[in-house]
Amino acid sequence: MPAAILARLVLLEARRSGLPWLAAGALVLALALAAFLSQVALTEARALQLAVVAALLRACAVFLVAAQVAASTLREINDRGLELALASPLPRTSQYLGRLAGFMALGALLAAVFSLPLFALAPPAAVAQWAVSLACEAALVAAAALFFSMTLAQITPAIAATAGLYLLARSMAAIQAIAAGPLTEPSLASRIARGAVDAVALLLPRLDLATRTEWLVYGAPDGGVLGRALLGIAISAAVLVAAGLFDFQRRNA
Amino acid sequence: MLAVALVAQVAWRAASRPGAPAAVELPPAPSARLLRLASFGEPEAGARLAMLYLQAFDLGGGGTTPYRNLDYRRLVDWLRAVLELDPRSDYPLFSASRVYAEVPDAARSRLMLEFVYDEFLRDPNRRWPWLAHAALLAKHRLKDLALARRYAAAVERHTTAPNVPLWAKQMEIFILEDMNELEAARIMLGGLLESGAVRDADEAKFLRQRLEELEARTGRKSSK
Numbered sequence: 001m002p003a004a005i006l007a008r009l010v011l012l013e014a015r016r017s018g019l020p021w022l023a024a025g026a027l028v029l030a031l032a033l034a035a036f037l038s039q040v041a042l043t044e045a046r047a048l049q050l051a052v053v054a055a056l057l058r059a060c061a062v063f064l065v066a067a068q069v070a071a072s073t074l075r076e077i078n079d080r081g082l083e084l085a086l087a088s089p090l091p092r093t094s095q096y097l098g099r100l101a102g103f104m105a106l107g108a109l110l111a112a113v114f115s116l117p118l119f120a121l122a123p124p125a126a127v128a129q130w131a132v133s134l135a136c137e138a139a140l141v142a143a144a145a146l147f148f149s150m151t152l153a154q155i156t157p158a159i160a161a162t163a164g165l166y167l168l169a170r171s172m173a174a175i176q177a178i179a180a181g182p183l184t185e186p187s188l189a190s191r192i193a194r195g196a197v198d199a200v201a202l203l204l205p206r207l208d209l210a211t212r213t214e215w216l217v218y219g220a221p222d223g224g225v226l227g228r229a230l231l232g233i234a235i236s237a238a239v240l241v242a243a244g245l246f247d248f249q250r251r252n253a
Numbered sequence: 254m255l256a257v258a259l260v261a262q263v264a265w266r267a268a269s270r271p272g273a274p275a276a277v278e279l280p281p282a283p284s285a286r287l288l289r290l291a292s293f294g295e296p297e298a299g300a301r302l303a304m305l306y307l308q309a310f311d312l313g314g315g316g317t318t319p320y321r322n323l324d325y326r327r328l329v330d331w332l333r334a335v336l337e338l339d340p341r342s343d344y345p346l347f348s349a350s351r352v353y354a355e356v357p358d359a360a361r362s363r364l365m366l367e368f369v370y371d372e373f374l375r376d377p378n379r380r381w382p383w384l385a386h387a388a389l390l391a392k393h394r395l396k397d398l399a400l401a402r403r404y405a406a407a408v409e410r411h412t413t414a415p416n417v418p419l420w421a422k423q424m425e426i427f428i429l430e431d432m433n434e435l436e437a438a439r440i441m442l443g444g445l446l447e448s449g450a451v452r453d454a455d456e457a458k459f460l461r462q463r464l465e466e467l468e469a470r471t472g473r474k475s476s477k
Contacts, residue, residue, distance in 0.1 A: 040305055043347045048305075051298035058295075170294035178286045208294035217297050218341055 002090050003098030010102025011109075014068055023110060026060035031117060047217050050121045054213045057114040058134060062166060065107045065138045069145035070158045073099075077153055086251065096248045100146055100241065107138025118216060126220035133211040136230050140205065140237045141166055147244035150251070168200070169207040169236075176201055205236035279310045279323060282330035285337035292338065300339035307331050308348065325361045328353060329368045336372060346372060346383040354390055363400075366391060370404060377411035384408050385421045392428060402428045430467070 034052040038045040076082045085095055115131035122130075144165050148158040179194045210229040215221055283291075292299030310323060332345040346369055354365035366387045373384040384404050392401035405424035412422065443464055446457060 037302075037305060041301070042308065042344070042352065044301065044342065044344050047297070047342070048301045051295070051301055055295040055298040167293060171290055173294075174286060174290040174292075178290065181286060213295055213297040 001094075003094045003101060006095065006098030007102035007105060010072065010099055011106060013072055014106050017068070017071070019064060019068055019106075022064060023060075023113060026057065026064070027114065027117065030056040030060065046121060050118070050216050051213050053121070054118065054130065054216055057118075058137075058211055061107070061110045061114050061134055061138055062141050063163075064110060065103065065141050066145045066159060066162045066166075068106065069103050069142050070149045070155050070162070072103075073146060073149035074153070074155045074158065077149075092249055092251075093245060096146075096245055097241075100143060100244075103142035103146060104139040107142050108135040111135035111138055122216040123220065126215045129220050129226050130211055130215055133226065133229060136233045136237075137207065137211050140207075140233050140240070143237045143240040143244065147240050147247070150244060151247050165204070166207070169204040171208070172197075172201045172204050173206065173208045205232045207233075279307075279327050279331075281327055282334050285334045288334055288338045296338045297342070300335050300342050301344060303331075303335045303338070304342075304344045304348065307335070308352075323353075325353070325364050329364060332368060333372070340376065341379070343383075346380060350383045350386045350390070354387065355394070359395055362390065362395060366395075366400070366404070370407065373407065374411065377408075378414035378417065381408050381412050381417055381421055385424060388424055388428070392431070398428060398431060426463075 030053050033056065034049040037052055038049045041048045073082075076085075086092065111131050111134040114134070115127050118127045118130065141162060145158065145162040148161040149155075152158045152161065176197055179190075179197045206229065209225075210233060212221070288299060288303060289296055307328070329349075332349055336342070336345040349365050349372075350369050354362050354369070356362055369380075369383050369387045373380045385408055388401045388404035388408070391397050391404060395401075402425055405428050408417075409422045409425055446461060446464065
């Protein structure tokens with residue numbers, strides 16, 4: 001299948017571009033920092049290690065996926081490789097989804113590798129659920145990065161847009177809580193601002209409910225909690241994939 | 254040029270090494286909402302990193318009076334915000350009861366103990382160890398038996414989980430004893446034994462002996 005070949009090529013390129021070394025470096029740094037901070041803590045050293053390692057590795061996994069997607073896509077655009085592919089008889093949907101599948105597989109691999117050290121610190125069931133959630137989150141970021149890379153065609157705006165979308169999705173619940181807080185003025189401007197915040201929130205996935213460090217520190221969630229978080233991610237990923245396919249279909253060779 | 258620049262960089266940083274932040278520099282506490290926003294969806298990590306940040310202020314106190322320059326009202330605000338960020342973390346209450354409350358300054362100690370009491374009421378079954386320690390501090394450090402009794406009574410009254418040990422629930426009895434309210438302590442101890450709340454045989458035997466001693470003492474007191 002052509003899509004499978006494209007996916008395999010994406011993984012090969014990631015391996016040859018030094019991504020495994022970056023991932024290993026991120027692992028070592030996260031574990032070293034957590035070990036150092038746990039020496040300073042007066043109590044809850046294990047929880048602190050877990051929380052710091054999980055937060056850092058989650059951020060690293062997402063960043064590595066976004067950077068790899070943007071760099072690979074923009075390199076292909078700049079080398080005219082994409083033009084060649086668009087001129088071929090290969091269906092555009094297969095081309096887009098094949099690349100995306102490769103990047104999603106990359107995210108899943110990173111999630112699996114980054115979850116390995118956590119098995120020594122947290123219950124296996126909680127780590128497994130955290131890893132599955134991180135794989136889905138990385139898949140969402142891959143879909144966003146591919147869409148922005150294809151649409152914006154510049155590496156810095158593509159990474160910035162992906163990072164902005166991700167950070168906004170993770171902090172939107174906190175922003176909404178601040179906007180609706182008791183100290184906000186009951187003026188027209190603040191009502192408009194709150195409405196705008198709520199409207200933007202409708203378009204974003206609830207990433208604050210996914211890949212929670214709480215699962216590692218305090219115990220695995222029940223199936224419903226994880227299922228709802230992953231369903232939200234899947235819906236948002238579908239929107240991004242549909243937008244990317246729409247834009248890719250209209251692209252001139 | 255690279256070597257010169259590198260040497261200059263190292264020399265400059267070595268000469269301007271930052272020390273531990275002074276107590277007067279503790280800024281006003283942010284709200285829990287702001288802390289949650291700054292955590293980017295990682296409240297567990299955010300809460301613990303905030304505690305590491307907080308404990309660096311006036312570390313050790315530098316002198317005979319630890320934390321004497323620390324604004325304890327701001328400190329309480331910080332601890333409250335961190336606890337709201339991750340309510341299941343023990344770090345803030347551990348720091349409050351075992352570090353910041355154990356200072357020679359009675360006013361600061363009371364402020365911190367009241368914070369522990371207020372937060373205990375929000376989740377008694379999880380936070381009772383800190384209030385039990387607060388009761389001990391009130392009794393032995395502050396020499397305030399009324400305050401110690403209030404905390405001990407709160408532990409007994411508000412905890413319902415089966416894993417709360419009986420010694421914690423019975424603290425009020427021993428404090429009442431020390432308050433010379435022997436009669437009240439005798440009645441409370443007797444009630445505890447009669448109600449069947451004490452299931453452990455050794456515990457029951459110990460308390461029964463205590464009750465007999467109390468009855469002997471109240472008998473001697475009333476005969477004087």
